[in-house]
Each structure stands twice: as C-alpha cells, then as structure tokens.
Amino acid sequence: MALIVLLIILACIVFMVSALRYKLITIPTMNYFKSTLPALSQTEQEAMEAGDTWWDAELFSGKPNWQQWHQIDAPLLSDKEHRFIQTKLVHLLSILDEEQIQADKDLPESVWAYLKAEGFFAFIIPEKFGGLGFSAQANSTIVAKIASKSLSTAVTVMVPNSLGPAELLLHYGTESQQSHWLPKLASGEALPCFALTALDAGSDAGSIQDFGVVCEAEFEGELVLGLKVSWDKRYITLAPVATVLGLAFKVYDPEHLLGDCDSLGITCALIPTSREGVITGARHNPLNQGFMNGTTQGKEVFIPLDWVIGGRGGIGNGWKMLVSCLSAGRGISLPALSAGSAHLCTRTSSAYATVREQFGLPIAAFEGIQASLARISGLTYSIEACRQATAQAIDMKKSPAVITAIAKYHLTEMSRTVMNDALDIHAGKGIQKGPNNYLANNYMGIPISITVEGANILTRNLMIFGQGATRCHPYIFKEIQIIQNLEEDKAIKPFDKLLMAHLQHTSVNVLKALWFGITRAKFINAPVSGPTKRYYQKLTWLSTCLSVSSDLAMLRLGGSLKRREMLSARLGDVLSHLYLASCALKKYEHDGRQQGDLPSVCYAAEYSLAQGFRALDEFFDNFTHPVLAFLLKSWMHVTGHGCKVPSDTLVGKVCHVLVHSDAARERVSHLCSVGEQGAVYTMERAYQLAKETAKERAEFKAWLKNRADMLSLSYSEKIALAVSDKAITELQGKSLLDAENWRVKAISVDVF
Secondary structure, three states: OOHHHHHHHHHHHHHHHHHHHHHHHHHHHHHHHHHHHOOOOHHHHHHHHEEEHHHHHHHHOOOOOHHHHHHOOOOOOOHHHHHHHHHHHHHOOOOOOOHHHHOOOOOOOHHHHHHOOOOOOOOOOOOOOOOOOOOHHHHHHHHHHHHHHHHHHHHHHHHHHHOOOHHHHHOOHHHHHHHHHHHHHHHHHOEEEEEEOOOEEEEOOHHHOOEEEEEEEEOOOEEEEEEEEEEEEEEOOOOOOEEEEEEEEEEOOOOOOOOOOHHHHHHEEEEOOOOOOOOOOOOOOOOOOOOEEEEEEEEEEEEHHEEEOHHHHHOOOHHHHHHOOOOHHHHHHHHHHHHHHHHHHHHHHHHHHHHEEEEEEEHHHOHHHHHHHHHHHHHHHHHHHHHHHHHHHHHOOEEEEEHHHHHHHHHHHHHHHHEEEEEEEHHHHOOOOOOOOOOHHHHHHHHHHHHOOOOHHHHHHHHHHHHHHHHHOOOOOHHHHHHHHHHHHHHHHHHHHOOOOOHHHHHHHHHHHHHHHOOOOOOOOOOOOOOHHOOOOHHHHHEEEHHHHHHHHHHHHHHOOOOOOOHHHHHHHHHHHHHHHHHHHHHHHHHOOOOHHHHHHHHHHHHHHHHHHHHHHHHHHHOHHHHHHHHHHHHHOOOOOOOOOOOOOHHHHHHHHHHHHHHHHHHHHHOOOOOOHHHHHHHHHHHHHHOOOHHHHHHHHHHHHOOOHOOOHHHHHHHHHHHHHOOOOOOHHHHHHHHHHHHHHHHOOOOO
C-alpha cells in the first residue's frame, strides 16, 4: 500500500513538473519561435519537401558519421557506359572543331545528326522508351569530357539530359504522355527545350508573369477544356531549333471551370513548336558560344489539358515539379562543365609550364608559376571529387537540394579560379584567339555556367544556408512544421518533445566546441590513420562550430536571418567547404590512397579548412558586438584553429608530382580530351617528348653554353654540329630536333 501511495505521489510530482515545464518553457518558447523563426511560404514549403537531405545533414549536425560516409560505394560506370565512352564519345570528340562551331554559330549538320542517331540526347531516358538509361555518373562524365573539347557541344548535349521535358515526363508525366514523347525524344525526332526565365523572372522563378487561362475551345474538331497560354521567355537554350517546348506559366480559372479557386499556381506543359501561335527562332549570342539560345513567345495559344505535364492533375504542381528536378542541372550538368574546363586547364597548364622556357629554365621551376599550378591541381581534384560524389547522390535516388546548390556554386567558381590561373601561366598564348588556343573558348563560357540555374550570387546568399539551415538541421524544419500546421493545444506535446531534444543537441555541441577548441580536436576519433587523419578531426571540429553558430544565428535573428544575406552566406560557406573537403577525402580512400594524389588531396583539404574557418570567423565578426564576437571565437577555438592556406612546401610537392608523375597527372586530368590532332594533342605531344629527351637536352645545353659563335645558327644546325662534335649521338640529335619542332609548334600562337 505504501508503495502504491509513493508511486501516486511521484506521478503527481512528474505531472506537476511537466505542467510547469510546459507553462514556463515550452509555451513561451513556442510563441517565441512563432515570432522569430522564418515562416515558410507555400512555395518555400514545397521546395523544402521536394528535396532530400544527405551527407549535408550529417555535416550540419556537428557529429558527422565518417564511417557511414566511407561506406558509400565508389562511383563506377557500367560496361555499357564504358563502351559508349570508348566508342561513340571518342568518335564525337574526333569530329568536333569548337573554333569552327563558334565561327558558324552552330554545330555542323553532321554533328547534329550524330548526336541524335547515337543517343546523346537520351542519357536519362529508360531503355524501354528507346533511351540509353545511363546513370547520373555517366551523364556527368560524358558532358565533362565533351566540355574539355567543345563547350558549345557540351551545352547542346547537356540540356535535353537536364531539367526539361524528359526529366519532368519521367517523374510526373501520364502514361500516354510518356509513351508518346519519350521515344521521340530518345531518337532525336523531337528536340526539346524548357522555357522558364522571363523578363522579370530569373532567379525568382515564382514571379513569372506568363499565364494560361482555363477555357473551352475547339481542338481537332471537338470542343475541349484547355488553356489559352501567353508567354514571353528569353535565355532559352535550344529554343531556336526545338520542336517541343516545355513551358512554365501560371494558371488562372476566372470562370471556375476546374474548381472554386481563381489562381491555380505554376504549371508545366509540353507544346509542339509547330502549334499555331508559337514563336521561336530568334537567337541570343551568349558570349560567342555556338550553342543555340534564344527566345520564345506566344499569345493566347490554346492547348488542351492533356498537354499539361501530369494532365489535369498537374495543374498548379509545376513549382513542385521544377524544384524536385533541379538536381539534374545543378548536380550533374553544371559541375560537369566545370570539371571539363578544370581538367583541360590542369592537363595543358602542366604541359605548357614544362615546355615553355624563360631565363634558361622551364617556367614550372619558378615559384610564382608553381603557386598557380598547385592551385589548379588542388582545386581540380576538389572539383572532380565533388562532381563524382554529387552525381552519386542522384544515382542513389536522392534529391539533395542543398548539396546540388553547393556543387553548382562552388564548382563553377573554383573552375573560374582554375581558368584564371591557367591564363596567367599561358600569358600571351592564352589571349591570342585561334585554333591553337585551347583555353579561350572555355574561358569565355565560364560566366554562362555561373549565371544559369540561379545566379551564383543568389545561390550563395539565399539558397545554400537559407535552405540548408532549415532543411538540414535535425530539429528546426520539424519545429516549423508543427508550429505552422497544428493548433496550439495540439502542438504543445510534439513541440515540447522536439524542443527538449533540440536543447540537448545544442548543449552537447556547445560543450564539444569548447573541448575541441581547447584541445584543437586532437582527441577526436578519425576513421583513418596516416597523413589524412588530422583533416577528419578538424572537419568534425568545424562541423560542431557550424552547428552551434547556426543555432545562435537562428535564435538571435530568427526570420530576419534570410535577409541578412552576407551573414547566412558565410555560414553557407562553412557548410560548403565541409562538403568539398569530405568529398576529396572520400575520393582519396575510394581510389586506393594513391600516394601520387596525396599532395593534391592535402591541398584540397587544407584549402577548404582554411576557407571554412575563415568564413566562421568573419561570421562572428559581423554577427554581433566585437566583444561578444571575441568571446564566441575564443569559445570555439581557444588556442586558435591553426587552419591556414596550403604552405609553400605543400605547393612544391603538388607541382613536383604534377610535372614528374604521369600517372598522377593522368588521374587529375583524365577528363581532358587529348585526341590525335589539334592544339591539345600538340601540347601533350610536346610535353611527352620534352620529358623523354630531358637528359639529352641538358647535355646539349651544356655543350652549347658560352658558344657565342653559334648565335646566328638555326637549332637544326646547332644539333648537327653537336653530333659532329660527338657531344650527342645522331639518334639523340634526331630526338632533340623532333622534340624542339613539337615544342615550337605547341607554344606558337595563331596569326592572321
């Protein structure tokens, strides 16, 4: 009996404490959250629900599971994909001439025909519809290889395999729409484009003014229910030559033919460009690139409801369709273009720095050149690692909106850095346009990648952290959903449960951040041993700091954090560099810890760690009062974080491997198309011959030294005298002469 009474008393105490907690903690906190947390609009909520979280959520948690990260299989291509790359793709690359394409402002008819016949527009279409059914990894790899040879062709191939009719049909089309359109798209009979951007709707796609009005009209001899659509779109790739137009517009139903609502929302439809009233053909000139890009218009063009993607049920669901399918463009195509350009820069810059001489030495021997070469190699390794990992996420049927935004923004920006370094190394050769300049066309095209699929300023300042903080946080999104979707009396208990878990999560991370700061994270368990172990420890430390800083920012600023773009962008940079460094480390493990890659891996990891901690410090400096900023930084890293940009010693190691290890150089630039002719082949041939004849060249130079009487002689005459003087053999003389001819050809520029 006494035990029963005791239990009743304990139960009453627990009840009273719980009630008091609800009254003193939960309800006031919930009300505070209502007033401060960012309220999600319908379009924002749809965007959040359409995307997935992946490794980004682990990085945001403050306790990334590195074992889980390593357990994700290495990205591989199927035998079918390998055969396509080794045959169809190799042939395509052999017939591309980007200089001629830009001069003609179009691909040759033979190239168009080859692309259609061999399925280059059908990577994402399943085999049952006549497509190739390739993985995202294969799609990305093929586009990257093409981009290293012809950016115009890469964009032409990229678009039908990216966000557009095929992608939307596969996810949302009706069976009849799929069976009608997908075989035609796979065979090239139908050439698609997708029109979203308009005069006042760019990055803010939700503000499009293009509209369709529900009405009845005659179609093919019958009175049917449909839409009269009016639009005026620009910047639409393939629009001038497309035969089927994917179109995004808003639908209105003033006569309530479909229901009680006047405004039904963004909708996507497929319209044959042969339809009366559809206007295409006018072209833009995107920085002299040869791919088709232009406008499309229509005024009160009637389409039946069957042309809406998803049929009648697809009306108003266009925004959800678009945001759920954006991964193809952000996560596959644009990283592929960036990787192709970066691999081109790495291959050619390392070769040029070897064969180009000044002051009697290859320019690769000068530390200024080495600084640029190392940055090229390190960032290219990071770009390639991120490209592979992000495509792999999509192959895992993920739709990680934050990850793909990171890939889009940072890979295009890193590619721009790599290209600028390559131009600096090539100097005069890099700025003389012509067939011998393999960099200029890609250099001109880089701003295009940076602009499309959401301008980079928007991506960095609004999307990465703005969406990531809400979507990737283990509790915030759930708390917002409870607050917005439930009445207060029903929300208290589930909110209380989340709140207690959230407080525990934050408290633990606050204490961990202090401990890591005191110890510089030296006691954190790492999944590996050896030279990369320290990077894992520091990344875990930085992840914990990000978690604490994000909670502080959202607690202090609430919904206004969305408008404090410079602050949120810095936290986004922290998350981004956590992802980039983890991709580089994962690639190193999956590639079998190639020792020749280690300097580039270290460069990539140290670069990202330095950028990540720098962004964190800048966040603290601008977040609040200087004294509080000092205290926060002291809490996070009491003795300093010690993460600096790569050292001069590491720069030297990266360059040594890049110039002296053919295997390592091949791995970091394998997407570059070399071929058997053209400027890149010439440079590669000159590089290989320079390496093969390095010893003989040194002997010849030693013999030639202080021979002022030979200044007026040609190189071949000097070689002949050296042979007759037995300084070198006749065979060595021939090798040197051959190497010199290729070298001169490689470093020469075009004249007109």
